[in-house]
Amino acid sequence: MSSALEKTMEDTIMFDLAAAPLRELNEKLQTLPGGTNQTAWRIANPRGAHALAVGITTPVQVLIDGHAGYYAAGMNDGAAITINGNAATGVAENMMSGRVHVKGDASQSAGATAHGGLLIIDGNASARCGISMKGIDIVVKGNVGHMSAFMAQSGNLVVCGDAGDALGDSLYEARLFVKGSVKSLGADCEKKQMGAEDAAILSDLLQRAGVAAKPEEFTLYGSARTLYHFHVDNAGAY
Amino acid sequence: MNDTPFSQIPQTKPRFSATFDPHTIAEIQRAAATGIYDIRGGGTKRKLPHFDDLLFLGASMSRYPLEGYREKCGTDVVLGTRFAKKPIHLKTPVTIAGMSFGALSGNAKEALGRGATAVGTSTTTGDGGMTPEERGHSQTLVYQYLPSRYGMNLADLRKADAIEVVVGQGAKPGGGGMLLGQKISPRVAKMRNLPEGIDQRSACRHPDWTGPDDLEIKILELRELTNWEKPIYVKVGASRPYYDIALAVKAGADVVVLDGMQGGTAATQEVFIEQVGIPILAAIRPAVQALQDLGMHRQVQLIVSGGIRTGADVAKAIALGADAVAIGTAALVALGDNSPEFEEEYRKLGTTAGAYDDWHEGRDPAGITTQDPVLAARLDPVKAGRRLANYLSVLTLEAQTIARACGKSHLHNLEPEDLVALTLEASAMAQVPLAGTSWIPGKGG
Numbered sequence: 001m002s003s004a005l006e007k008t009m010e011d012t013i014m015f016d017l018a019a020a021p022l023r024e025l026n027e028k029l030q031t032l033p034g035g036t037n038q039t040a041w042r043i044a045n046p047r048g049a050h051a052l053a054v055g056i057t058t059p060v061q062v063l064i065d066g067h068a069g070y071y072a073a074g075m076n077d078g079a080a081i082t083i084n085g086n087a088a089t090g091v092a093e094n095m096m097s098g099r100v101h102v103k104g105d106a107s108q109s110a111g112a113t114a115h116g117g118l119l120i121i122d123g124n125a126s127a128r129c130g131i132s133m134k135g136i137d138i139v140v141k142g143n144v145g146h147m148s149a150f151m152a153q154s155g156n157l158v159v160c161g162d163a164g165d166a167l168g169d170s171l172y173e174a175r176l177f178v179k180g181s182v183k184s185l186g187a188d189c190e191k192k193q194m195g196a197e198d199a200a201i202l203s204d205l206l207q208r209a210g211v212a213a214k215p216e217e218f219t220l221y222g223s224a225r226t227l228y229h230f231h232v233d234n235a236g237a238y
Numbered sequence: 239m240n241d242t243p244f245s246q247i248p249q250t251k252p253r254f255s256a257t258f259d260p261h262t263i264a265e266i267q268r269a270a271a272t273g274i275y276d277i278r279g280g281g282t283k284r285k286l287p288h289f290d291d292l293l294f295l296g297a298s299m300s301r302y303p304l305e306g307y308r309e310k311c312g313t314d315v316v317l318g319t320r321f322a323k324k325p326i327h328l329k330t331p332v333t334i335a336g337m338s339f340g341a342l343s344g345n346a347k348e349a350l351g352r353g354a355t356a357v358g359t360s361t362t363t364g365d366g367g368m369t370p371e372e373r374g375h376s377q378t379l380v381y382q383y384l385p386s387r388y389g390m391n392l393a394d395l396r397k398a399d400a401i402e403v404v405v406g407q408g409a410k411p412g413g414g415g416m417l418l419g420q421k422i423s424p425r426v427a428k429m430r431n432l433p434e435g436i437d438q439r440s441a442c443r444h445p446d447w448t449g450p451d452d453l454e455i456k457i458l459e460l461r462e463l464t465n466w467e468k469p470i471y472v473k474v475g476a477s478r479p480y481y482d483i484a485l486a487v488k489a490g491a492d493v494v495v496l497d498g499m500q501g502g503t504a505a506t507q508e509v510f511i512e513q514v515g516i517p518i519l520a521a522i523r524p525a526v527q528a529l530q531d532l533g534m535h536r537q538v539q540l541i542v543s544g545g546i547r548t549g550a551d552v553a554k555a556i557a558l559g560a561d562a563v564a565i566g567t568a569a570l571v572a573l574g575d576n577s578p579e580f581e582e583e584y585r586k587l588g589t590t591a592g593a594y595d596d597w598h599e600g601r602d603p604a605g606i607t608t609q610d611p612v613l614a615a616r617l618d619p620v621k622a623g624r625r626l627a628n629y630l631s632v633l634t635l636e637a638q639t640i641a642r643a644c645g646k647s648h649l650h651n652l653e654p655e656d657l658v659a660l661t662l663e664a665s666a667m668a669q670v671p672l673a674g675t676s677w678i679p680g681k682g683g
Contacts, residue, residue: 232274
């Protein structure tokens with residue numbers, strides 16, 4: 001182990017979930033004062049526990065050193081949380097702000113309904129990635145499953161691999177950038193011309209997520225806005 | 239040959255079909271002209287077996303009544319005693335059901351909070367988030383956790399006194415919601431993170447859980463987010479109450495809310511309102527049975543709603559096993575909805591006071607189901623809140639009157655044995671004897 005890492009480790013608060021319960025962990029993380037000097041945490045032995053590191057409101061760094069269960073980093077509001085493994089359903093659901101980084105794959109509904117912050121998934125994300133997203137930015141370095149960005153309201157979803165069926169079904173104002181193929185588009189989702197503003201947003205997200213790709217390699221999808229007002233003649237589109 | 243002049247021959251009077259009655263014919267004609275189903279607010283308008291079909295057996299030789307106005311008859315209820323660190327203690331078991339800011343004006347939401355607070359009960363947010371006015375004027379506020387998650391945020395979650403995970407509602411079990419563009423004002427749009435003026439859809443399924451096993455984990459997350467302080471309710475529309483309530487308990491609910499098909503909605507298809515779900519009268523006993531089978535009756539509290547109008551309805555619901563009730567439509571009427579004061583304007587809208595149900599259109603003359611600032615300003619939240627408080631007090635007093643007559647020192651001491659039914663249907667559904675008999679259909683004897 002290098003000396004730098006040792007120094008870092010010395011400054012990191014270790015929490016072993018094999019020795020203490022989830023409630024104790026979340027309570028500690030949720031009650032940190034704004035000016036805390038306990039800014040770095042490592043959670044050992046997560047072993048797929050649910051609701052890990054949820055509801056944190058201080059800008060601390062949390063490393064979940066292993067696989068996480070459902071709703072890891074749920075409703076995060078300001079923390080930088082890294083999952084050194086896979087994440088189950090609903091990682092970073094309803095995140096308000098901050099950053100969540102999944103080093104492995106993510107299951108269904110990653111970033112669901114989230115209002116802000118950045119979610120990075122190094123692997124693949126399963127179905128409904130970014131469902132009902134409300135302002136979050138999501139970068140998936142692999143593929144996303146079917147119905148991703150369903151009813152997505154705002155924010156940006158970047159898919160560096162392929163997208164499954166019905167991408168962006170019933171989309172509102174979110175931007176969807178896909179580098180690979182799209183199996184099918186959902187109702188009211190269409191290919192868009194990428195403008196300078198779109199490209200700038202994408203470029204920034206790629207840089208922040210550490211993805212070595214250029215905006216021009218991606219295709220932008222957005223809402224055709226034909227379903228914004230119910231009309232009986234559109235019934236067949238649903 | 240009949241020489242009687244035609245004008246003097248008795249004629250067959252016009253006779254309407256029971257199957258193709260005037261309303262049905264008008265609906266066929268409307269559908270043919272427009273190509274779209276009817277959308278409206280409110281709840282079912284058809285006649286259903288209901289609490290009116292039950293009667294109480296007042297005390298006599300075999301039971302001793304309590305003295306009205308003298309002997310105590312408790313009305314309080316504690317909700318959320320199973321897991322929550324901070325259960326809710328209400329002075330009356332009549333609560334206000336979830337109705338959104340968006341569907342209702344800000345003044346209406348404030349009035350609901352004022353009225354509920356004045357009598358010591360709770361009010362509930364809706365699909366659209368928590369407004370500062372509502373939080374500020376509601377001593378006890380239940381925050382709904384809905385599929386859309388419009389306006390859902392951590393700070394408001396922690397400001398709530400309880401959290402209600404909405405699986406469904408009685409007016410449309412299995413259905414989502416809709417809020418038409420005319421009600422998506424700039425403020426509503428901002429709260430919901432949507433473009434102004436568009437028709438907004440509310441999903442029918444939650445985005446990040448499916449089924450009771452997932453819900454158990456979702457409830458764990460909600461508890462972890464809020465330090466296990468707040469009671470977690472699970473609300474279902476009445477359709478398969480035995481299994482739905484059992485699964486909600488299995489998932490970890492502190493409180494289950496059961497909404498019958500008489501429950502109102504801001505807007506949905508008429509065919510949904512009238513044809514899906516079951517009456518609350520038919521739903522309570524299976525729900526209570528599920529709680530009893532799990533050893534959870536009175537441990538997990540049961541709130542029932544859908545068509546509660548009087549203190550008698552409150553008392554009957556509690557006698558059948560509920561811990562509390564919720565009112566929605568009746569609360570809006572108490573605020574001023576469908577008031578004869580606005581008859582002239584109702585007529586301009588093609589309806590009449592007492593029948594107005596186009597709550598989705600945002601043109602409510604009473605200023606309740608609207609986002610039009612001019613209309614909304616008509617509702618004085620202080621006066622409307624006072625009317626609601628008066629009405630809630632009457633409901634409580636009426637329920638107490640009945641409970642005392644049955645010899646009960648607390649509303650929760652009412653029991654099915656205090657009830658009889660007037661009809662076979664009500665007897666079978668409520669599982670109380672047909673009046674004057676000891677017979678309950680399906681129970682033998």
